[in-house]
Amino acid sequence: MAESMLGLKRSHRCTEVTSSNAGETVTVMGWVQKSRNKGGIIFVDLRDRSGILQIIFEESDCGAESFAKAEKLRSEFVIAVTGHVEKRAGGVNENLATGDIEVRAESLRILSESETPPFPIEENSKTKEELRLKYRYLDLRRPDIQRNIMVRSQAAIITRAFLAEEGFFEIETPTLIKSTPEGARDYLVPSRVHPGSFYALPQSPQLFKQLLMCSGYDRYFQLARCYRDEDLRADRQPEFTQIDMELSFVDVEDVLDVNERLLKRLFKEICNFDLELPIPRMTWREAMDRFGSDKPDMRFGMELKNVSNVVGGSEFAVFKNALEAGGSVRGINANGQGAMPRKKIDALVEFAKGFGAKGLAYIAIAEDGTYKSSFAKFMTEDELHALVEAMEGKPGDLLLFAADRDKVVFDVLGNLRLELAKQQDLLKKDDFKFLWVTEFPLLEYSEEQGRFVAMHHPFTMPMDEDWHLIDSDPGAVRAKAYDIVLNGTEMGGGSVRIHQGDIQSKMFEVLGFTPEQAQEQFGFLLDAFKYGVPPHAGLAYGLDRMIMLMVGADSIRDVIAFPKVKDASDMMTEAPAPVDEKQLEELGIEVSETEE
Known part of the structure; x- marks a missing residue:
């Protein structure tokens, strides 16, 4: 029978109790990791997000009522225990932060009972991922997953603090935006008020952050939610988070400098890794010739x-x-x-x-x-x-x-x-080898579309010395674009942006847009460019990927609280799901069945 807290207050998390508290009375609360009844004495491992603490129940200390309750404890029961701290009588458990102490219980409350969980709550679980994701709220109790989620929170806090010190403003950009022709992988959201029209969810805040530079904010950042309807891999999700930034009155060197210092702080504070600056650089051409990849693994x-x-x-x-x-x-x-x-x-x-x-x-x-x-x-x-x-x-x-x-x-x-x-086992996860890859091609030829397409996006600045080749040899034009690569994974990328109207118009022309199409799709940006645009540049990191590399996880699913699986579905909530006919009618949408 579950009891209420009845004014009971937690005094410590489990591993906040140390040998310096010996002799004191504490109140701790959490989940039963395991319970062992040795006849007359019951040992309980109590777990919360901080770790594990051993509790001892003896009837002479806690009374008959609490001892009877302790006999019923099973794994994942939620309990509150008041007791006094003492040095551990048996040998010290070196595997636990609290291995030299235990709490001798004086009272016990069972705050919530638990059915037998479908898999054990333990580190490095051998349980199939499908089952773990179906019961993700249980999977998230595992100490290794909890550590990953805590690292993610720590990285976000450090990033915000560092960028604020560097004069960046955190500004939110909209998540209901206009779909563009470059957005073949947009998620679309129907509008009830404008029947037949759709918003898109952003694949990146690209245009809005450029507009913020036009608006004079000078330095912007946000931890932006982005969406991409594409085939998934271990390091891809349909929704993901970017550390997104844009800076005015800068060139490549300025962007690389502030980001090197951000990375140095993040990896020192989270991984205790001393990143030597400057980070080595390599042109795209050299990376391809030497490593066959534009994200070479330098380990x-x-x-x-x-x-x-x-x-x-x-x-x-x-x-x-x-x-x-x-x-x-x-x-x-x-x-x-x-x-x-x-x-x-x-x-x-x-x-x-x-x-x-x-x-x-x-x-x-x-x-x-x-x-x-x-x-x-x-x-x-x-x-x-x-x-x-x-x-x-x-x-x-x-x-x-x-x-x-x-x-x-x-x-x-x-x-x-x-x-x-x-x-040959040459890939050590804690051997962090960073690299800037620079001077990407501005354009790449798409056999499928029979034309040149932007390698990054249509707003990337070409290198000044190559611009004269744009008509005669467009494939030879290099861009002021740069990626930050860590251990063979592209962790982030960015570029100096075009801020001159004539170059932007020419770029659209090379990409096959008529002036009318360019105006129709990007008119708001092109119009903004008529009113004084500062030179600007930016960069965005995949936060999920960064954390995955920091903690040595094999998949970004291990660093996202509620991830999707390969077909972009959520096994726990069973999204996406059909919706009520009435909702579809209001939106003017009809779902037609296709033959398999």
């Missing part, structure tokens, strides 16, 4: 090497055809993996095919310096030696090659490099 080497010149005269058809088609031949040296069994090499070939490779060529160098290769018979002895030398191959190394269009080669080797690092 290990295994860099790509371009051997197109070395194999230029080779008769090996795979290399020859790739080079004739304007592609390249590149390789990675998996140091010390030369004795890898054929079966594992075949598995790597299959892995590479998943990223568009037609195959994977290899040379395994034995300890005695002899070669085992999938293509040796197509090359002369000298050609093979030259190739091994170019790859800095030593006895015991495994050399892997991809030959195709650059895009495919980068994709294949960039991912293969990560796969090999995983297999």
Whole structure:
């Protein structure tokens, strides 16, 4: 039978009770982690968000009524206990913060009883994620998840304090906005007052933060809720949080400086990690050439090497055809993996095919310096030696090659490099390697749409020295864009924005908008640009991703209180769900059934 608090006040959280409280009377409240009845003496582990405290019930201390209640305790009962603190009689439990003390109970109230939970509330749960997410309110009681959520709160508080010190204002922007043609992944919200019209939920506060710069606020930030209706992965959710900022009268250096100092403070205060400044930088071109990725993982080497010149005269058809088609031949040296069994090499070939490779060529160098290769018979002895030398191959190394269009080669080797690092256990989660990737291409060609599209978004400033190429060679124009990368994950990104009307109009033209379309979609921004715009730039972090990296979680679902699963549904509330016909009628919407 549940009792009320009846004026009882909690004096401490569980781990706030320490040996310095020995001899004092305390009142603690929380959940029963486990209860052990040793006949005449009952040991209870009491848990709250701070941790665990051992309570001892003996009838001579707490009386017959409280002892009878203690005999009924089961896991997840919510209780209030008053008792006195004493040094632990048995050995000290080194695994508990309160391992040198216990509370000898004088009274007990059962505030709430619990059914047997569908899974144990414990760290590093082995329970299937689907079940845990269905009962997320129980899953959130697990100490490891609670620590993640607390870190998230701490990071938000530190960020707010730091940015306020740096002269930023926190300003909220709307979440019911206008959908744009760039917003193919918008979530749409029907309007009851304007039948047939829809709001979109923002994928980012981009246009509003630029307008705030036009309005003279100089430095803005917010922890913005954003929404994207796209296929999910381990580090994606349909709704997510950005640490979003914009600054006026700045260039690239100013944005990078304030963000480096923010990251230094966050990682020191939360992870006790001393981030050395300045953070290393690498251009997008260099990142692709050396690592096959625009978000390279710097925790290990295994860099790509371009051997197109070395194999230029080779008769090996795979290399020859790739080079004739304007592609390249590149390789990675998996140091010390030369004795890898054929079966594992075949598995790597299959892995590479998943990223568009037609195959994977290899040379395994034995300890005695002899070669085992999938293509040796197509090359002369000298050609093979030259190739091994170019790859800095030593006895015991495994050399892997991809030959195709650059895009495919980068994709294949960039991912293969990560796969090999995983297999060799080179990816330590607490080894934080930061990198700025700069000078992204302004545009990328979309085969699907048959035109150039913005690599970041249409408001990104081109590099001054490249702007003259916008008509003759648009793909060669670099942008004043930058990403902050941590351990192979893009944690945030931003750019200097276009603030001149003529460049913005030209940008829309290159992206295939007529002046009328540009005005229709972005008229409010283009009109604002007529009234004096300061040069401005900004950046946004994925807060969920940042916390995931800080705590070493494998998925952002472990750092979000109520996450969605892969199909964007919520297993606990069962959203999305059909709505009442009457609601649809009011909105002028009819749902038609499609044949499967």
